[in-house]
Amino acid sequence: MGDVNRGNNRPEWLQQYDLIGKIGEGTYGLVFLAKIKSNRSKSIAIKKFKQSKDGDGVSPTAIREIMLLREITHENVVKLVNVHINHVDMSLYLAFDYAEHDLYEIIRHHRDKVNHAINQYTVKSLLWQLLNGLNYLHSNWIVHRDLKPSNILVMGEGEEQGVVKIADFGLARIYQAPLKPLFENGVVVTIWYRAPELLLGAKHYTSAVDMWAVGCIFAELLTLKPLFQGQEVKATPNPFQLDQLDKIFKVLGHPTQEKWPTLVNLPHWQSDQQHIQGHNDSPGLYSVVHLSLKNPAYDLLSKMLEYDPRKRITAAQALEHEYFRMEPLPGRNALVPPQPGEKIVNYPIRPVDTTTDFEGTTSLQPSQPASSGNAVSGSIAGPHVVPTRSVPRPMHMGGMQRMQPQGMTAYNLASQAGMGAGMNPASVPMQRGVTPQAHQQQKRPRNGDDWIPPTTEIKALLRAERDLGRKMWIFRKGREEFGK
Numbered sequence: 001m002g003d004v005n006r007g008n009n010r011p012e013w014l015q016q017y018d019l020i021g022k023i024g025e026g027t028y029g030l031v032f033l034a035k036i037k038s039n040r041s042k043s044i045a046i047k048k049f050k051q052s053k054d055g056d057g058v059s060p061t062a063i064r065e066i067m068l069l070r071e072i073t074h075e076n077v078v079k080l081v082n083v084h085i086n087h088v089d090m091s092l093y094l095a096f097d098y099a100e101h102d103l104y105e106i107i108r109h110h111r112d113k114v115n116h117a118i119n120q121y122t123v124k125s126l127l128w129q130l131l132n133g134l135n136y137l138h139s140n141w142i143v144h145r146d147l148k149p150s151n152i153l154v155m156g157e158g159e160e161q162g163v164v165k166i167a168d169f170g171l172a173r174i175y176q177a178p179l180k181p182l183f184e185n186g187v188v189v190t191i192w193y194r195a196p197e198l199l200l201g202a203k204h205y206t207s208a209v210d211m212w213a214v215g216c217i218f219a220e221l222l223t224l225k226p227l228f229q230g231q232e233v234k235a236t237p238n239p240f241q242l243d244q245l246d247k248i249f250k251v252l253g254h255p256t257q258e259k260w261p262t263l264v265n266l267p268h269w270q271s272d273q274q275h276i277q278g279h280n281d282s283p284g285l286y287s288v289v290h291l292s293l294k295n296p297a298y299d300l301l302s303k304m305l306e307y308d309p310r311k312r313i314t315a316a317q318a319l320e321h322e323y324f325r326m327e328p329l330p331g332r333n334a335l336v337p338p339q340p341g342e343k344i345v346n347y348p349i350r351p352v353d354t355t356t357d358f359e360g361t362t363s364l365q366p367s368q369p370a371s372s373g374n375a376v377s378g379s380i381a382g383p384h385v386v387p388t389r390s391v392p393r394p395m396h397m398g399g400m401q402r403m404q405p406q407g408m409t410a411y412n413l414a415s416q417a418g419m420g421a422g423m424n425p426a427s428v429p430m431q432r433g434v435t436p437q438a439h440q441q442q443k444r445p446r447n448g449d450d451w452i453p454p455t456t457e458i459k460a461l462l463r464a465e466r467d468l469g470r471k472m473w474i475f476r477k478g479r480e481e482f483g484k
């Protein structure tokens with residue numbers, strides 16, 4: 001057990017886990033690695049959400065994330081295995097299946113450590129599974145909106161080795177007609193992967209924004225470099241990201257009204273003509289990604305990076321693309337070597353900062369090696385421990401699992417449904433329910449520290465969101481009436 005389990009006020013629910021340490025930090029909170037005590041071979045990633053700024057407890061963002069994730073069951077989408085709300089301080093913990101790798105680290109490893117490209121089979125398998133998960137989400141009216149390499153997880157050793165899992169639905173929204181204006185929720189997609197319509201000020205978003213991000217990620221898998229690495233403007237809540245657009249135009253050329261008729265309606269296109277309506281020559285996407293114009297990979301990529309969102313390829317269409325029908329065929333284990341005897345890439349496991357506990361505080365005790373075999377942070381713990389990467393370890397490679405296109409259709413049966421003449425969420429079978437483990441947990445109420453059963457939980461969360469809305473309404477009314 002790591003030091004992080006030694007605190008006096010450790011909540012009781014946590015006792016089913018051995019908390020190993022912190023593995024990451026995002027906009028919405030910290031991510032921890034834990035082991036289930038009753039089954040130490042099972043690793044869990046526990047995401048602790050930060051409190052909302054106004055101290056109202058569980059934030060609406062978190063509520064949406066839970067509501068979405070409880071409904072979602074797909075091999076290529078990360079599984080939410082448990083939810084915990086601490087009623088004392090209204091902090092929220094989500095327990096997900098743990099994935100040893102993510103595309104950010106895989107790309108980084110190839111670029112900075114092994115110094116060679118990711119093999120074609122792996123790129124194709126990663127991309128296919130990413131599209132497969134995304135197709136499922138889009139079929140269920142969910143736009144991810146924050147796709148980027150660190151949100152695309154890949155399973156390590158075990159039965160699911162090399163399987164892609166889309167993670168982080170912190171910004172995802174269920175989208176229905178009429179679409180909600182973007183600005184209500186502020187910034188959506190991380191800038192490098194942000195679609196041009198959003199950069200040009202579109203007030204509505206569609207699943208096409210995710211496909212743009214997939215195009216950027218596909219190019220990054222091929223070249224090991226972010227495709228459009230713009231300098232972010234951070235001044236106002238949703239500033240005009242001129243540099244990001246500029247980076248895109250430099251590679252793809254400037255969009256034209258002929259190719260993208262609704263372009264003229266976009267706010268920034270009108271307001272900043274001088275900067276963004278030039279007509280300079282671009283080197284061409286194919287030269288940046290080093291692909292010939294005839295290569296099916298290039299054809300698919302250029303369809304993902306189509307300017308007009310209405311013409312951009314959908315996830316369902318992309319899965320049917322010729323690229324996935326030619327050798328090497330994509331497979332379920334994206335990390336197996338392309339040919340028997342070919343060199344295996346030893347991807348590093350996640351470093352774990354064993355000195356940081358759930359409160360984000362540091363125990364100031366020396367780190368201990370995690371029994372999980374995960375890498376741990378430096379040996380002397382300080383308040384600002386910089387985790388070090390472990391020595392890469394060889395991965396056990398199981399039998400090669402590759403799929404024929406027909407096999408993939410079966411594998412993807414649910415997610416392919418309803419994608420012909422428009423998306424039809426009703427035709428996609430969705431499993432509801434909760435793991436038996438979660439049911440056991442809910443029977444043990446504790447002092448402000450209980451597990452909430454799924455339906456009650458959703459109701460409670462909805463109530464919390466409604467209450468928050470009511471509070472804001474009362475607050476706004478008060479301001480109107482009293483002029484404050």
Ligand SMILES: Nc1ncnc2c1ncn2[C@@H]1O[C@H](COP(=O)(O)OP(=O)(O)OP(=O)(O)O)[C@@H](O)[C@H]1O
Pocket residue numbers: 023024025026027028029030031045078096097098099100102146150151153167168170
């Ligand atoms: N289920 C998981 N298993 C293993 N690692 C995970 C899991 N979920 C998230 N991570 C990792 O934890 C780190 C932080 O993730 P998180 O989703 O909080 O933030 P982010 O995606 O890096 O940034 P942001 O939230 O600002 O978009 C990332 O490196 C991510 O790959």
